[in-house]
Amino acid sequence: MVRVFINGYGNIGRRLASALSVDKEIQFVGIAKYTLDDKVKEALDNRYGVYVPKDAISSFKQKGLDVTGTVDDAVKGSDLVIDAAREGGGYDNKKKLYEPLNKRAIFQGGEDRHGESAVADIIHNSRVNYTVAADRKYVIQGSCNVSGMGRIMQPLIEKFGDRIKRFDVQLIRRWADLEDTKPVKDSIEWDRQPHHQDDVKDFLPQANLFVDAFKVPSRMMHLHQMFIRFKDKAPTKEEILESYRKEFGVAIVSFAKGTGDVRKKAIELGFSHGDTNMVHIHEDILRIQDDTVKLGYSDDQTGMVIPENHLLLQSMIFKRPRDEALKRTDALFQMSKKRKILEEELK
Numbered sequence: 250m251v252r253v254f255i256n257g258y259g260n261i262g263r264r265l266a267s268a269l270s271v272d273k274e275i276q277f278v279g280i281a282k283y284t285l286d287d288k289v290k291e292a293l294d295n296r297y298g299v300y301v302p303k304d305a306i307s308s309f310k311q312k313g314l315d316v317t318g319t320v321d322d323a324v325k326g327s328d329l330v331i332d333a334a335r336e337g338g339g340y341d342n343k344k345k346l347y348e349p350l351n352k353r354a355i356f357q358g359g360e361d362r363h364g365e366s367a368v369a370d371i372i373h374n375s376r377v378n379y380t381v382a383a384d385r386k387y388v389i390q391g392s393c394n395v396s397g398m399g400r401i402m403q404p405l406i407e408k409f410g411d412r413i414k415r416f417d418v419q420l421i422r423r424w425a426d427l428e429d430t431k432p433v434k435d436s437i438e439w440d441r442q443p444h445h446q447d448d449v450k451d452f453l454p455q456a457n458l459f460v461d462a463f464k465v466p467s468r469m470m471h472l473h474q475m476f477i478r479f480k481d482k483a484p485t486k487e488e489i490l491e492s493y494r495k496e497f498g499v500a501i502v503s504f505a506k507g508t509g510d511v512r513k514k515a516i517e518l519g520f521s522h523g524d525t526n527m528v529h530i531h532e533d534i535l536r537i538q539d540d541t542v543k544l545g546y547s548d549d550q551t552g553m554v555i556p557e558n559h560l561l562l563q564s565m566i567f568k569r570p571r572d573e574a575l576k577r578t579d580a581l582f583q584m585s586k587k588r589k590i591l592e593e594e595l596k
């Protein structure tokens with residue numbers, strides 16, 4: 250059985266652990282903790298293997314925390330590491346651990362694809378380039394925004410092809426996640442160099458895409474306002490919606506007045522970690538004007554990439570056909586069921 254270790258236990262690592270610890274197809278080795286805080290107990294209570302840095306093991310044990318071993322041991326005993334370090338931390342892990350121990354790894358979207366600290370030479374998006382990850386040693390799973398854009402753009406590219414002149418996206422990003430303790434600053438900040446444009450072009454090189462990103466004082470999801478310009482008259486609203494009716498991980502809703510309504514609904518419905526794990530097209534703000542489609546959708550920042558990592562694992566390790574992988578991911582995350590409930594609740 251394939252042994253999988255999650256290096257990190259923050260917002261993404263905790264969610265990955267919830268899912269992979271119940272995936273009967275793999276052997277879940279456990280998670281890494283670096284800071285001695287209440288999350289160590291949470292992980293132990295969940296019966297995960299908890300691995301800590303070698304020089305910190307005695308301080309964890311002194312606090313009565315029965316940790317399983319060292320991070321090095323866990324990496325040695327794994328076939329695949331899913332790195333969930335905070336942004337940029339994956340590069341050091343690759344150099345110090347994964348490369349010397351000859352281990353395969355999946356990195357998260359906060360890592361670099363280009364330059365001195367690049368960790369991999371492809372960014373995965375399950376809707377666009379699922380198959381290219383097979384047999385790769387290192388792959389980056391695109392960030393939540395990058396994953397969402399691929400999921401929305403690819404069906405349009407397949408359906409309308411070169412009738413599309415360009416995509417312009419205004420990304421309105423949340424300041425922090427709900428679990429974060431950092432303060433939410435009262436400011437609208439612009440991103441001088443959004444990485445999303447280059448990241449998406451990595452797997453959709455033919456797309457004429459332009460991205461601007463703004464961070465706003467909210468913890469509740471991201472909102473993408475996408476303008477799709479056509480060479481001739483834009484398609485109808487129904488033609489656009491039709492492109493998504495059978496898409497994995499895309500819900501179509503019209504009742505929400507904002508991203509908070511979607512997040513609160515997911516929490517109220519008892520979805521794991523309060524995540525929907527998908528993007529939500531807001532039909533009420535979908536507009537067709539002359540040659541342009543204005544498509545607004547919210548993107549579940551914390552949940553979006555978790556099923557994506559699971560799909561990537563299936564491509565990379567099991568080389569499974571995409572439709573079969575989707576079925577397994579759907580069963581693990583209950584995506585179709587959640588989509589149906591959300592669409593009914595937010596009709």
Ligand SMILES: NC(=O)c1ccc[n+]([C@@H]2O[C@H](COP(=O)([O-])OP(=O)(O)OC[C@H]3O[C@@H](n4cnc5c(N)ncnc54)[C@H](OP(=O)(O)O)[C@@H]3O)[C@@H](O)[C@H]2O)c1
Pocket residue numbers: 256257258259260261262281282283284285333334335336337338342357358359360391392393426550551552554
């Ligand atoms: N949050 C999101 O919504 C989101 C969405 C998509 C992608 N991502 C990407 O996912 C990655 C993780 O983000 P996050 O939000 O989960 O960050 P986070 O909540 O800040 O968690 C980061 C974790 O890294 C751990 N850590 C510290 N040193 C480490 C090391 N050397 N190796 C591995 N882990 C180490 C920390 O452990 P301790 O707590 O024990 O110190 C912490 O649990 C980033 O690349 C981010 O860009 C995040």
